[in-house]
Amino acid sequence: MSTDTDVNTPAPPESEERVMGKDGMAALVDILTGRGYTVVGPTVRDGAIVLAELDSADQLPYGWGVELRAGQYRLRRRPDGAAFANAAGPQSWKTFLHPSRVRQWSADRTGEGTVFSADRTPPPRYAFLGVRSCDLRAVAIQDRVLTGGPHRDPVYQGRRSGAFLVAVECTEPGGTCFCVSMGTGPAAGPGYDLVLTEVVDDGGHRFWIRGGSREGAEVLAELPARPVDRDTREAARVGVTAAAERMGRTMPEADLRELMAGTLDAPRWDDVAGRCLTCGNCTMVCPTCFCTTTEDVTDLTGDHAERWRLWDSCFDLDFSHLHGGPVRASARSRYRQWMTHKLGTWYDQFGSSGCVGCGRCIVWCPVGIDITEEAAALHDWTRSRPPGEAS
DSSP, rough: OOTTTSSSSOOOOOSEEEEEETTTHHHHHHHHHTOOEEEEEEETTTEEEEEEEEESGSSSSSSEEEEEEEEEEEEEEOTTTSOOSSSSOOOOTTHHHSSSSEEEEEEEEEEEEEEEEOOOOOOOOOEEEEEEEEHHHHHHHHHHHSSSSSSHHHHHHHHTTTTEEEEEESSSTTTOHHHHHOOSSSOOOOSSSSEEEEEEEETEEEEEEEEEEEHHHHHHSSSSEEEEOOHHHHHHHHHHHHHHHOOOOOOOSSSSHHHHTTOOHHHHHHHHHHTOOOOHHHHOSSSSSSOEEEEEEEOSSSSSEOOOOOOOOOGGOOOOOOOOEEEEOOOHHHHHHHIIIIIIIIIHHHHOSSSOOOOOOHHHHTOOOOHHHHHHHHHHHHHHOOEEEEE
């Protein structure tokens, strides 16, 4: 779906909502493939639910759930055969829209001099199947960062403008999810072409599906679906509401932007620095982190060279390296930079929080550092200080 607002036209009322059975998912994949999309969705691979290209709907993780804790991720079987009753995995859609490695240009030495050529590889045309509400917000945030300012990223823009988004509302939050605290779920916000809510009960396995764009309405009209019934709609809404009431984590009830600005000298930063390995896992799995660096490589002859753009992390010592050394040499300063930017100064740059409450940074931290626990500790510190004490 294009990021231009005129393309994201609401679907006509008569095709806004339908109900399709499990067999409709196969039809959806076929329809999107027939429209020229490369369909990407969740599937089980290497002991995790990952995002990968799908040849058919049979590859979806039917009957699989996950157990999430700080520093722990486990697959588990589900008796109900649901496809989307599992929380966010190690990857996000950033992997496809803002890939970790991009060749920017190459250069070849010839008899007539050095010839430079920019990489003009046509962007893939993706259909993302199973975009959770937190990740839907993450895509919107990256849209603002990478296409909304004066310095737009052509790689992201090319991949994003042709993408078709099929969102899935969450009915089964993970133990590390806190999207309610961040206002990003579990109900899907705007920005999708289609949105599904999965229902598995005595009435069968089915999906309440609604259109969110002109092309979404066209795809919906091609699906083997029937008019929505009240029981399905109500069951779907109850499932999403229940998910909101059993989040695994919460952020403190405070203005996080003010909290970050007012706790820069809190002793808690020393505590977390003593645990943090500065490995950068949290930034790699975060669906909104966008920082990159460049790397130049040559062949053995020296006649061919390439420049590549790579993901980078503010936990890397070289990230803030200036003449004389890094600006943020300590683990304390680097963790504080990441967290205060994510929850605080992101507002100053982009007008919103950079955190969507997906919980990936908690799960994939090798020592189990929990951003909600750290925020709560900082909040407790502000309340325990004597009145008038400077931060």
